[in-house]
Amino acid sequence: MRSLFTATFATLATAQSTPWPSFGNWTETAGGYDFILSGPAKLGTKAMFELDRCHYVWNLLNERTNCDERAPSDATECMDQLFQRKTEIGDQGFLDMFEREIIEARQFWYEVNDKSELDKPETWKAVEARAVVSLPNITAWAFSAWSSSPRADAANNRENAEHYFKHSDFTTGSGVSRILEGWGGTITNFTIPNYSAALCAGRAMVRPLPEFLIKACGDKNLVDGKDTNFGVLNIAARDVDGASFGQPGERGIDIYASIWYGGAISEEHLEAERQHVIIEIVNMSLKAQQDIETGAFAVPAPPTSYDVGLHDLRFESRNADLPVCQTSIHSAVHPMDASLKGSSGDFVGIQHSRSTCKIHDTSTSRGLSTNKRSLLSLGFLFHEVYVRRCYGPGLNPALALTPSFQEMSIKYNKLAGKHVLVIGGSTGIGFGVAEAVLSAGASVTISSSSGSKLSKAVASLQATMPSSSSSQKIQSFTADLSGPDAEERLEGVFKQAGPIDHVVLTAADSLSLMMLQDLTPDKILAACQMRLVAPLMAIKVASRYLPKSNESSFIITSGSAAHKSTSGWSVVSYFTAGLQGMVKQLAVELKPLRVNAVAPGHVDTELWDHMSAEEKQAMVKGVEEAVPTGQFGRVEDVVEAYIWLLKDRNATGTVAATDGGSMVV
Structure with missing residues (x-):
């Protein structure tokens, strides 16, 4: 009997296609089509794709567990034993063991995403692939229904040659599966929506669309507390008769898939991904066939508006209980x-x-x-x-x-959907920055040395967050940067916070105002920790996590004391001037990541709480009489300088003064 798994491939690609590789002895080329002749198609892919990747991960495991166990030479046996080793280590242990590779892969996908602009479709590239599959129980409607179920996530298939070490979740409504994927010599840690419609605002799509729009747009998201998109997936299917693929008297389904990537992807990668997409399509159809045959998935009746002869599906009757969107x-x-x-x-x-x-x-x-x-x-x-x-x-x-x-x-609200870490965000200017980025549609993480201040700040931020912003997140982490372990504490914050797009540093201690004759080496070094050492450690750690792109930035808080002479401020002036010089140097060293500083003048914050009411009142009066604006600085005004530097992709090595004009008088 002719194999149930015979499949015919016709491929489309925007990139120049290279010759389709042979799956060992599993394929035969005839009439310009590649036929998989025997057994499940995934067995053919194992011979070509799986063994090298299995050995790659196997060797890493040996290295990190001080083991010299030899990898099996058979692909299937290697995978079986590798899964056993993974089970013994446990999911979390496995993720921890490959943390370095996860970070490297995450950085790669950041660069892909950051080099493609949402409002410029020409910066995206499409990989398109099409497979005509002849299977006895598969119709376009059956495949569509199966693909809309939690069982459809191709990564859930243990037999899938392209994925490893999955924590699969078939629970209806869970929506995602967690994957640690061995791919192209890298390991990527992400979730994939189970073929549900995903948020894909602004993504440009050019697609041929058969009658079943299975997945209009699905972004793969990194698993780190934030939706970081690196590809857009389109899947659709239609019924075809045997004449369409050279097998009269039979029928099949024509499955179309495309993945949109950023313009940074090389043509070679596009071709490799096209081949990967073909394999995924075949594996999905085979898995659907298996689930339907075994009863693991029951195909529901077609919706009332679906006419097999018309091939024209409407979802309104199917989703009558769901709200109708108004879409531009x-x-x-x-x-x-x-x-x-x-x-x-x-x-x-x-x-x-x-x-x-x-x-x-x-x-x-x-x-x-x-x-x-x-x-x-x-x-x-x-x-x-x-x-x-x-x-x-x-x-x-x-x-x-x-x-x-x-x-x-989309063009001007550049912070929407971003994630900003504010170090020192529990009070003062830092808290104001956190409020402002939330109002601009970003998620925010704040850190502080005081847990009680963080709790109060988070409660205030949650109370002001728009009710419609369900995708925005607020997080907080305690980190005291006043000691020699500042770098280690900052590392902990970045690991816990998840992918971050921007960092703002406003953390400081009380003003170290001293006359020259009162200075001692210990006093100078004590003032140096928060005003020079901590900022340097912060940007050192941040540079390992922030995307290498001009769409990401690090902002340091300096001060007008760098250029304004005031008695008793020599130590503060020394460090603020040093920070401004550091910003200009690091803007070159860390390019294209942007590095900037804000230099506030006098601002009404808790920084002056050490003063008596009379002292503060006198200071405020003196400042307002001296500056051209006639106003003591307010947090909500100073914060605008930070927002400018966060959004302006053309600004780096810049020190933004917001001092009431004190420098001109």
Whole structure:
């Protein structure tokens, strides 16, 4: 009997394709197609892809467990024993053991993401692949239903040749699986949504769309407390008859997949990834076949609006209980109607997920007739569409439906979705920075030497965070930087906080105001710890975790004392001037990471609490009489300088003065 797992491949790629590699003795080329002739396709992939990777991880395990156990020469045996070793070590132990590789891989994906701009589709590259698979129990609807279930995560398949050491979770509603993936000589630690619609605002997509939009857009996310996207996945399927793939009398499904990567990816990597996508498609279809045959997955009845002959799926009746999003759509070819038409309208392939929906319009494309036609009759057409996030309750629907508004939001609101660490963020200017980045749509982590101050600050931040910002996070970690172990404590903060895009350092101690004759070496060194040593250690640690990109930055707090002469401020002036010189040096040393400083003048913070009320009142009066603005500095004003430096990708080696004009008088 002809193998149940015979598959035919036709591939599409935006990059120049290299010859398709042979899967050992498992394949045969005929008529321009590659046929997998025998057994599950994944067995063929093992012979080619798995053994080297298994040995790679095996050798690392030997090195880190002081073991000299020899790896099996057979791929299947090697994987079996490797899983056994992983089980003995435990999931967390395994993650800890490969922490270095995880950090390196995370950095690679940061660089990919940071070099591709969301509002410039030309900076993204697509890997496209298509497979026609002939399996007895698989229809496009069955594959779509299976792919929308938790069982569909290809990484959950222990037999999958491309993944290792997975903590699989089939629990309905969990939404993700955790993966430690051996890939291309690196190890990546991330989660993948189980084929549910994901937030993909601003991602440009050009895709041929068969009738089942299984996954309109799915971002792989690094597992570190923040959604860090490095690729956008599109999957769709349609029914085809045997004549389409040279097997009259049979039927199959045509599965399309594309992954969008940042422009930093090399052409060689694109080709390797295209091959990887083909293997994933085949493995998914085989797993769907197995689950359906064994009863592990029961195919539900098609939705009432699905007509097998029409091949035109509408999701409205299926998702009648879900809120309808209002989505702005802008075509790269010409503007498209931005409103939903309802269940009898022109849109197909609508998927809802929380506050997000993805829409594909089949009625208008490249000069075609506006009469509604089925996707099958249209064939594989490319639509250039920006898919924007639907705005949640409380925002102006008129704005949500205006493409120019959303484009401007993405263009100028550069902190939305970012993660900012504020060292010294429990009080004063640091707390103000935390408030400001939250209001700009970023997540924030604050650290301080005082646990009680952190608790109070977190409560205040949570009370002011917009109710619609469910994706934003607030974290806090205690870290005392006044001792010789400052670097170690900072390392702990970065490890716990997860991926960070920007760091702001505002931590300081009480002012070290001393006249020259009162200075001693011990007093100078004590003042040096928080005002020079701690900032240096902070940027040393941060440079190991921040993405190497001009979209990330480190901001140090200096002061106007570097240039303004005041009696008793010689030590403070010495260190603030040193910080400003350090900023200019490190801006070159750490490029393209941006390094800047803010130099506040007098600001009304807890820094002056050591003064009596009378002393402070007199100081404030003197400052306000002296500076051109006539106002003692306020936190909410000074913080704007930090926000500018966080957002301006063209600013580095800069010292931003916010001192009421004290330098000009």
